[in-house]
Amino acid sequence: xxxxxxxxxxxxxxxxxxxxxxxxxxxxxxxxxxxxxxxxxxxxxxxxxxxxxxxxxxxxxxxxxxxxxxxxxxxxxxxxxxxxxxxxxxxxxxxxxxxxxxxxxxxxxxxxxxxxxxxxxxxxxxxxxxxxxxxxxxxxxxxxxxxxxxxxxxxxxxxxxxxxxxxxxxxxxxxxxxxxxxxxxxxxxxxxxxxxxxxxxxxxxxxxxxxxxxxxxxxxxxxxxxxxxxxxxxxxxxxxxxxxxxxxxxxxxxxxxxxxxxxxxxxxxxxxxxxxxxxxxxxxxxxxxxxxxxxxxxxxxxxxxxxxxxxxxxxxxxxxxxxxxxxxxxxxxxxxxxxxxxxxxxxxxxxxxxxxxxxxxxxxxxxxxxxxxxxxxxxxxxxxxxxxxxxxxxxxxxxxxxxxxxxxxxxxxxxxxxxxxxxxxxxxxxxxxxxxxxxxxxxxxxxxxxxxxxxxxxxxxxxxxxxxxxxxxxxxxxxxxxxxxxxxxxxxxxxxxxxxxx
Ligand code: SIN
Numbered sequence: 001x002x003x004x005x006x007x008x009x010x011x012x013x014x015x016x017x018x019x020x021x022x023x024x025x026x027x028x029x030x031x032x033x034x035x036x037x038x039x040x041x042x043x044x045x046x047x048x049x050x051x052x053x054x055x056x057x058x059x060x061x062x063x064x065x066x067x068x069x070x071x072x073x074x075x076x077x078x079x080x081x082x083x084x085x086x087x088x089x090x091x092x093x094x095x096x097x098x099x100x101x102x103x104x105x106x107x108x109x110x111x112x113x114x115x116x117x118x119x120x121x122x123x124x125x126x127x128x129x130x131x132x133x134x135x136x137x138x139x140x141x142x143x144x145x146x147x148x149x150x151x152x153x154x155x156x157x158x159x160x161x162x163x164x165x166x167x168x169x170x171x172x173x174x175x176x177x178x179x180x181x182x183x184x185x186x187x188x189x190x191x192x193x194x195x196x197x198x199x200x201x202x203x204x205x206x207x208x209x210x211x212x213x214x215x216x217x218x219x220x221x222x223x224x225x226x227x228x229x230x231x232x233x234x235x236x237x238x239x240x241x242x243x244x245x246x247x248x249x250x251x252x253x254x255x256x257x258x259x260x261x262x263x264x265x266x267x268x269x270x271x272x273x274x275x276x277x278x279x280x281x282x283x284x285x286x287x288x289x290x291x292x293x294x295x296x297x298x299x300x301x302x303x304x305x306x307x308x309x310x311x312x313x314x315x316x317x318x319x320x321x322x323x324x325x326x327x328x329x330x331x332x333x334x335x336x337x338x339x340x341x342x343x344x345x346x347x348x349x350x351x352x353x354x355x356x357x358x359x360x361x362x363x364x365x366x367x368x369x370x371x372x373x374x375x376x377x378x379x380x381x382x383x384x385x386x387x388x389x390x391x392x393x394x395x396x397x398x399x400x401x402x403x404x405x406x407x408x409x410x411x412x413x414x415x416x417x418x419x420x421x422x423x424x425x426x427x428x429x430x431x432x433x434x435x436x437x438x439x440x441x442x443x444x445x446x447x448x449x450x451x452x453x454x455x456x457x458x459x460x461x462x463x464x465x466x467x468x469x470x471x472x473x474x475x476x477x478x479x480x481x482x483x484x485x486x487x488x489x490x491x492x493x494x495x496x497x498x499x500x501x502x
Contacts, residue, residue, distance in 0.1 A: 033190055033219035036053055037053055037054065038051065038190055038193055038217050038218060039051040040191060040192065040194055042103045042104065042106070043106035043341055043374050044103070044327050044328055044338050044373065045373070046373055049104055049194055050104070050194035052197065052217050053217065054217055054219075055214075055216040055222060057216060057222050057225040057229065058225075060216050061156060061229050061231040063214065064156040064212070064214060064231075064232075065155070065156055065183070065231050066211065068153065068155050068181070068183035070209075071182075071183060071209065072153050072181030073181075076130075076181075080127055080179060082206055083126075083127075083179060084123055085206035085207055086123065086203050087119075087120045088206070089206045090116060090119050090202055093202070094117075095113075097167065097195075097198065098112040099112070100194055101166060102329055102337070103328065103329070104163075104166065104194050105340070106292070106338045106374075107294075107337050108333050108334055108335070109328055109333060111291060115165055115168045116167065118456060119167050119168055121456065122168070122175050123175055126175040126476070127179065129474050129475070130176065130179050130480075130481075133474075133477040134151040134483075135151075136148070136151075141487055143493075145489045147485065147487050148487075149483060149484070149485055150484050151180065151481035151482060151483055152481060152482055153177075153182040153233075153480065154182055154233030154480070154481070155182060155233040156183050156232045156233055157182045157183070157233060157234050157235075157236060158185050158186075158226045158229070158234065159173045159174050159177065159184055159185070159236045159237075160187050160236070160239065160247075161187070161196065161239075162238045162239050163192045163294075163340055164291065164295055166188060166189060166192035166195040167195055169472070172456060172460070172472050172473055173236040173238075173260070173479070173480075174186055174213065176476040176477045177476075177479075177480040178208060178212065178213065179477075179480070180477070180480035181481075182233070182480060184213045184214070185214050185226060186214065187216040187217075187222060187223055187226055190220075193215075196215050197215050197217070199215075200214065223243075227250055228250055233256075233257060233258065234257050234258035234479065235257060235258075236472070236479055237260065237261050238263075239262075239264075240263060240393070241264050241419070241465045243263075244261040244262075244465075244468075247259065247261065258479055259468065259470070260470035260472065260476075261468045261470070262460065262462075262466075263462070263465060264296045264421065265296055265297060265300070265393060265417075265419045265420070265422050265466050266300050266301060266417045266418075267287075267301070267451045268299070268300075268301045268302075268413070268414035268417070268440075269287050269302050269423070269424045270303045270407070270410045270411070270414055270436065271284070271302065271304045271305065271312055271426045272427045272432060273305065273307055273308055273428065274308065274427025274428070276427075277312050277315045278315050280316075281319045282319065283450050284316055284399070284426070285319055285320055286450045286452070287424065287450040287451040287452055288300070288302070288397065289335065289336055289378045289397045290452060292325075292338065292339050293378075293397035294339060294395055294396065296393075296421060297422040297452035297453075299399065299422075299450070299451045300398075300400060301399075301400050302316075302380075302399055303401075303402045303410045303413050304402070305404055305407060306404065306405050306406075316380070317363050317380060320364050320378045320399075323336060323377075325337075326375070338375045339376055339395075339396050339397070342372070342374050344395065344396060345374035345396075348366065348395075348397070351394050351398060352366045352381065352398055355400065356381065358383075358387070358388075359385045360385070361381065361382040362382075363381065364380040365379060366397070366398060378398075378399070380398075381398070382401045382402075382403065383402060384401070384403045389402075391417050391418055407428065417464070419465055420462045420464035420467075421442060421462030421466035421467070422442055422443070422445075422451040422454070422462065423446070423451065424445070424450060424451045425446070425447050426447075426448055427448070428447075442462060442466075443461045443466065444460070444462070454473070456473040456474065457474055458473060458474050459471035459472070459474050460472045460473035460474075
């Protein structure tokens with residue numbers, strides 16, 4: 001057990017929160033940008049975790065502009081060697097990274113450890129993707145010439161990261177961008193600056209030059225300044241649809257910049273006939289409540305066909321009630337840590353109440369037992385009777401259940417969203433899955449598997465307001481380099497055959 005851990009019981013839900021003496025406890029947001037400093041607070045304790053000066057965006061971009069060409073001029077193998085050294089640095093310091101991620105993002109240590117493993121694995125995936133997606137090709141173009149396809153870096157890339165996976169998701173852009181020969185100006189979420197700073201320090205320790213990867217500390221103002229900065233060649237963003245759309249709007253008149261937007265979802269998980277309802281319940285819990293529901297691929301809507309509704313709820317609700325919510329570093333490990341800050345906890349509680357007021361039926365009450373800390377227990381509401389269900393991403397451990405007569409209605413209901421990131425079908429036959437797959441609008445479509453836990457070995461992105469058709473992960477290579485086609489001859493050999501005066 002973590003030092004000073006005190007279990008606090010509220011109804012059926014046990015919340016294990018660490019209580020420390022002498023800590024400076026802040027009761028509102030965890031992240032605070034003052035004029036000169038950014039401060040992050042550990043969500044599980046309210047203690048100040050990190051503080052640092054807000055960066056000068058112009059200075060960072062100018063330094064990156066000077067640095068990228070020499071980096072791009074190095075041999076590809078040399079850049080790859082440096083990035084492999086980065087993977088080794090992270091592997092060596094894995095426990096320190098995991099501890100920092102768990103503290104700053106509030107996710108259980110075991111999840112933070114998987115995130116660190118994923119960062120290490122990203123280097124090999126990006127090396128392979130670079131070769132396969134953006135490699136060189138040469139072919140005969142006739143009359144002694146050849147045609148070549150090569151790729152060039154954009155120059156300075158802006159990477160704006162989320163707090164949910166503060167290391168893995170930004171690295172999914174940073175590593176491909178560096179391999180391609182770009183310099184990167186990385187702005188971590190203002191809620192997870194310490195992880196961002198530690199990552200960039202690891203790149204430097206591995207040999208990436210200081211100005212080739214820089215960490216810009218700041219809040220929305222610094223983010224906006226980076227997005228519109230004329231010295232950058234692209235923006236690779238992971239975060240909310242609202243922020244992504246704002247970025248898109250700001251750059252609408254600037255087609256020269258590549259913009260990759262990975263945004264959220266109002267993701268459906270559909271359950272149809274299956275004898276394996278206990279397994280279905282486990283998949284739903286993993287989809288909706290892993291990382292306290294703070295994944296862009298989390299299931300937000302559970303759509304259940306009438307025939308299995310009662311039996312499924314009899315498995316799901318008791319299982320969700322048993323989930324331990326507590327200190328991310330606690331032993332035994334909780335299923336969920338806190339949400340990221342008190343504002344989020346408050347908004348989630350308000351959303352729960354609003355859905356009930358609109359006609360929802362609570363199957364499992366969401367609770368917030370500690371008023372000053374953002375621990376939430378999972379909530380499940382049947383919203384079948386709610387007219388005009390809001391099509392928004394409720395970013396926390398809240399699952400809305402919709403009962404439907406059959407699979408076709410379930411598919412229609414699943415598509416009843418502007419988002420299109422992730423969707424899953426549980427149960428059914430191969431034909432049912434074929435119908436589901438063909439008709440669902442999403443970038444990730446799974447069968448008998450959670451909506452989340454996407455692999456970095458495949459493209460990661462959605463449609464609708466979940467993305468702009470520039471997926472990350474395996475396809476991030478495409479966003480880091482642009483194709484250049486050349487027709488080439490080793491000597492000028494040309495004659496004008498027609499149209500000449502004698
Ligand atoms: C995320 O959804 O935020 C990360 C990837 C996943 O779990 O699928």
